[in-house]
Amino acid sequence: MRIDSRAAYESFRDEAKAGLAARKKEVLVCCGTGCLANGSAGVAEAFGKELAARGLSVEVGTFTKKTGCHGFCERGPLVVVQPEGILYTQVKPRDVAEICDKTIANGEVIPRLLYKNPADKKKVERYGDVPFYKHQTRIAMRNIGKIDPTDLGDAIAHEAYAGLVRALTELTPEQVIKEVETAGLRGRGGAGFVTARKWKSCRAAHGDRKFVLCNGDEGDPGAFKDRSIMEGDPHSVLEGMVIGAFAVGAHEGFIYVRDEYPLAVVNLTIAMEQARKAGLLGTNILGTGFDFDLRISRGGGAFVCGESSALMRSIEGKVGEPRQKYVHATDKGLFDLPTVLNNVETWADVGAILHRGGAWFASLGTAKSKGTKAFSLVGKVKNTGLIELPMGMTLRQIVYDIGGGILGDRPFKAVQTGGPSGGCVPESLLDLPVDFEKLTEAGSMMGSGGMIVMDDRTCMVDVARYFLKFLSEESCGKCVPCREGLHQMLVMFDALVAGKGSPGDLERIEELAAGMQLGSLCELGKSAPNPVVSTLRYFRPEYEAHIHAQTCPAGMCRDLTAYEIVPEGCDGCHLCFKACPTEAITGEVKKTHLILQEKCISCGACYDVCPTQSIRFFPKHERTVA
Amino acid sequence: MSTRQLTANSRQSTAHPKTVTMTIDGKAVRVSEGASVLDAARQAGVHIPTLCHHEALEAWGGCRLCVVDVTRQGWDGWCKLVVSCMYAAEDGLIVLTDTDRVKLTRKVVLDLLLARCPETPLIQELASRHGIDRTSYQANPEPTDCILCGLCTRVCDHIGVSAISTVDRGIGKQVAPPFHQAPPDCIGCLACAEICPTSCIPYETSDTRRVIWEKSFEMVRCPQCGRAHITQEQARHYAGRGGVPASYFDTCDACKRRQLASTFTKLQVVQGGAR
Numbered sequence: 001m002r003i004d005s006r007a008a009y010e011s012f013r014d015e016a017k018a019g020l021a022a023r024k025k026e027v028l029v030c031c032g033t034g035c036l037a038n039g040s041a042g043v044a045e046a047f048g049k050e051l052a053a054r055g056l057s058v059e060v061g062t063f064t065k066k067t068g069c070h071g072f073c074e075r076g077p078l079v080v081v082q083p084e085g086i087l088y089t090q091v092k093p094r095d096v097a098e099i100c101d102k103t104i105a106n107g108e109v110i111p112r113l114l115y116k117n118p119a120d121k122k123k124v125e126r127y128g129d130v131p132f133y134k135h136q137t138r139i140a141m142r143n144i145g146k147i148d149p150t151d152l153g154d155a156i157a158h159e160a161y162a163g164l165v166r167a168l169t170e171l172t173p174e175q176v177i178k179e180v181e182t183a184g185l186r187g188r189g190g191a192g193f194v195t196a197r198k199w200k201s202c203r204a205a206h207g208d209r210k211f212v213l214c215n216g217d218e219g220d221p222g223a224f225k226d227r228s229i230m231e232g233d234p235h236s237v238l239e240g241m242v243i244g245a246f247a248v249g250a251h252e253g254f255i256y257v258r259d260e261y262p263l264a265v266v267n268l269t270i271a272m273e274q275a276r277k278a279g280l281l282g283t284n285i286l287g288t289g290f291d292f293d294l295r296i297s298r299g300g301g302a303f304v305c306g307e308s309s310a311l312m313r314s315i316e317g318k319v320g321e322p323r324q325k326y327v328h329a330t331d332k333g334l335f336d337l338p339t340v341l342n343n344v345e346t347w348a349d350v351g352a353i354l355h356r357g358g359a360w361f362a363s364l365g366t367a368k369s370k371g372t373k374a375f376s377l378v379g380k381v382k383n384t385g386l387i388e389l390p391m392g393m394t395l396r397q398i399v400y401d402i403g404g405g406i407l408g409d410r411p412f413k414a415v416q417t418g419g420p421s422g423g424c425v426p427e428s429l430l431d432l433p434v435d436f437e438k439l440t441e442a443g444s445m446m447g448s449g450g451m452i453v454m455d456d457r458t459c460m461v462d463v464a465r466y467f468l469k470f471l472s473e474e475s476c477g478k479c480v481p482c483r484e485g486l487h488q489m490l491v492m493f494d495a496l497v498a499g500k501g502s503p504g505d506l507e508r509i510e511e512l513a514a515g516m517q518l519g520s521l522c523e524l525g526k527s528a529p530n531p532v533v534s535t536l537r538y539f540r541p542e543y544e545a546h547i548h549a550q551t552c553p554a555g556m557c558r559d560l561t562a563y564e565i566v567p568e569g570c571d572g573c574h575l576c577f578k579a580c581p582t583e584a585i586t587g588e589v590k591k592t593h594l595i596l597q598e599k600c601i602s603c604g605a606c607y608d609v610c611p612t613q614s615i616r617f618f619p620k621h622e623r624t625v626a
Numbered sequence: 627m628s629t630r631q632l633t634a635n636s637r638q639s640t641a642h643p644k645t646v647t648m649t650i651d652g653k654a655v656r657v658s659e660g661a662s663v664l665d666a667a668r669q670a671g672v673h674i675p676t677l678c679h680h681e682a683l684e685a686w687g688g689c690r691l692c693v694v695d696v697t698r699q700g701w702d703g704w705c706k707l708v709v710s711c712m713y714a715a716e717d718g719l720i721v722l723t724d725t726d727r728v729k730l731t732r733k734v735v736l737d738l739l740l741a742r743c744p745e746t747p748l749i750q751e752l753a754s755r756h757g758i759d760r761t762s763y764q765a766n767p768e769p770t771d772c773i774l775c776g777l778c779t780r781v782c783d784h785i786g787v788s789a790i791s792t793v794d795r796g797i798g799k800q801v802a803p804p805f806h807q808a809p810p811d812c813i814g815c816l817a818c819a820e821i822c823p824t825s826c827i828p829y830e831t832s833d834t835r836r837v838i839w840e841k842s843f844e845m846v847r848c849p850q851c852g853r854a855h856i857t858q859e860q861a862r863h864y865a866g867r868g869g870v871p872a873s874y875f876d877t878c879d880a881c882k883r884r885q886l887a888s889t890f891t892k893l894q895v896v897q898g899g900a901r
Contacts, residue, residue, distance in 0.1 A: 479687070485734070
């Protein structure tokens with residue numbers, strides 16, 4: 001059916017909503033990539049079978065729905081029983097019969113499957129009461145987990161395309177831009193450029209042929225927010241792009257999706273077909289005479305193609321290398337024509353802004369960073385997953401209230417934000433409100449919204465080395481400072497973690513970092529030294545310990561660390577014996593164990609499993625090997 | 627749209643070329659609109675080092691040696707570090723080629739290149755002129771002369787052949803024919819080898835045969851002087867582009883010129899010129 005007017009949209013929406021209301025019970029099975037990997041497809045299938053076998057789907061109007069990512073991937077597969085909102089975590093297919101019999105048929109909660117709050121050890125029944133969700137405000141991810149991403153009706157019942165209807169039937173392109181300006185929306189891809197300003201200059205650019213692009217080449221290690229949006233609510237991306245195209249006067253667009261996101265490509269393709277059939281994409285959108293169509297361009301696996309000029313070259317069919325730009329893409333972008341490129345999350349925000357108004361969006365957040373921001377919370381934190389919060393929330397709230405604190409209640413050391421081009425923020429800045437400005441001032445950046453939490457057992461030199469290694473493999477190699485600089489920087493860091501650093505290394509590293517920041521061609525190269533610069537800024541003594549004392553204070557650099565068992569504490573539980581991969585631990589059950597230094601490879605597996613903390617690490621050069 | 631572009635272009639070409647005036651290290655220089663800051667500097671006699679730049683090719687901005695600081699009146703002393711080969715000359719632009727940032731960037735770039743190519747005379751000389759006699763970094767254990775300036779692959783593209791390209795990325799990037807095999811599209815013109823600033827593309831050429839990129843070429847011998855001056859593939863490629871028969875290229879350029887000169891000398895000179 002084609003939706004060819006505002007009235008048609010409204011009647012379609014109301015019908016879809018009525019259909020939704022008629023369902024007495026709804027079982028939401030998360031089928032995001034994380035939960036799928038944990039076996040949620042089997043859980044969804046089991047629900048289908050069990051419900052049919054009991055005739056429940058007919059009798060009580062129960063409906064099973066495969067949704068996008070709920071964000072709480074740590075606890076997957078996740079199942080939510082609506083309308084009560086009961087959240088079950090780590091559900092296995094064998095639990096399904098019990099859920100059908102007890103929860104769906106009788107409204108009885110199964111405590112075994114509930115989430116246990118690690119803070120107070122209490123079970124939490126309702127989705128909204130779980131601390132991980134309680135502190136979140138979802139705009140870009142408003143419908144993820146609620147809707148079946150492959151069902152347009154379900155999306156529209158949840159107000160998808162309402163912003164588009166308003167934009168196309170009530171507003172002029174200038175008014176649309178004004179609304180986005182009022183919202184104070186800034187690019188969610190990292191740089192935080194003011195979206196309305198970008199749109200305005202593209203609208204003003206000469207030429208009839210313009211492009212609207214979506215950057216879905218999310219390549220940062222530990223970042224997966226764009227993936228979840230494309231997989232779980234592709235319509236929010238399409239809606240935003242059609243609105244953007246209307247605002248700037250474009251009729252063609254591309255969604256650039258990294259090749260490693262096959263489910264995103266599938267769900268986007270389905271959404272585009274459905275939207276085209278419904279008249280929400282393609283020709284004569286909503287009967288207004290406005291035309292805009294989209295194609296998906298799949299990346300080839302190069303991280304650098306997330307950079308705007310490289311992304312455009314890749315879409316053009318050329319080698320994905322950045323081009324020096326002294327002209328904005330809004331004047332000369334794809335095929336040298338005026339182009340607007342925004343990140344997946346930015347596009348997902350646009351529909352909500354047009355639907356609920358720019359002022360509403362601007363009421364959230366801080367003075368210069370408005371609205372909410374999605375983050376991928378990972379690392380040494382109890383609750384990992386995907387979160388969306390109002391700008392200005394402190395790191396402490398994110399790590400402790402949402403993340404539930406550090407794994408094993410170890411001390412917090414730092415949080416790495418912004419992906420490989422970002423930086424590490426130390427404990428002294430835990431109360432830093434997270435927004436574009438504050439993160440930049442702290443020497444990090446918003447970036448892709450990756451947040452990697454680190455505990456005291458993280459070596460900051462090794463962290464910097466990890467990102468250098470990633471970037472040196474991903475540098476396109478076009479310009480000298482990035483190609484040669486990252487290589488040489490990595491050579492120096494390899495020496496540092498091996499205890500082979502020499503005095504003067506830090507000064508050489510700093511000079512090289514400055515040269516790369518100044519001289520590199522694109523933002524990848526310019527920002528590549530950030531992890532180095534920020535760790536040097538906050539953790540310089542750790543670098544000095546590696547160079548001058550050949551020790552790794554965190555006990556992570558294997559070449560510099562040795563382990564031994566403190567006999568007084570060892571109760572002979574034998575766990576370390578089992579954990580050791582090289583049979584370097586001897587000892588019988590209930591007797592004191594011993595580490596054979598000549599066999600030990602300093603992996604730290606024993607240290608991590610010891611329940612009595614009776615294993616200590618010390619500088620390797622102090623040990624005596626028999 | 628294409629019509630409009632055409633009219634705009636033709637208007638541009640008929641009008642007097644506009645000029646812009648700017649200063650480079652305090653020297654005023656006037657260049658035509660569309661020139662780069664590097665063009666302007668060369669015109670003003672201000673030396674800016676380059677490695678990946680060539681007048682015949684589009685600017686590329688890969689070596690980063692030609693960085694300069696640009697500023698304007700009213701920017702309150704705020705400067706922008708740009709590559710001069712790609713930054714367009716503008717009216718009122720103030721270009722500084724010797725700031726601390728420029729010097730640091732050039733030093734780091736040359737230091738890094740010297741580590742990559744420790745035995746390459748061009749890099750040694752350039753580095754030495756910037757005060758670097760030994761690299762501060764780890765010298766390449768497998769020294770190469772290729773600085774990855776991309777001139778060879780770009781000239782090959784420019785000729786319309788694209789037989790070679792850069793492959794891989796990061797420190798593993800290199801210039802190579804497809805699949806590291808004798809490139810089927812190569813015409814043996816030697817443009818890549820000739821343009822290479824470090825002469826690191828090996829080739830052999832004789833009266834009968836030419837070998838480059840491990841591909842062997844038959845030569846065309848000039849019927850008049852007997853010199854082997856062009857490969858058969860080159861003749862075919864140029865003929866295809868220029869709309870002349872391949873036999874047009876049998877005679878070498880020198881003999882063609884000689885022929886033309888003798889034709890002119892035989893012409894009768896008409897007083898007042900022909901109308």
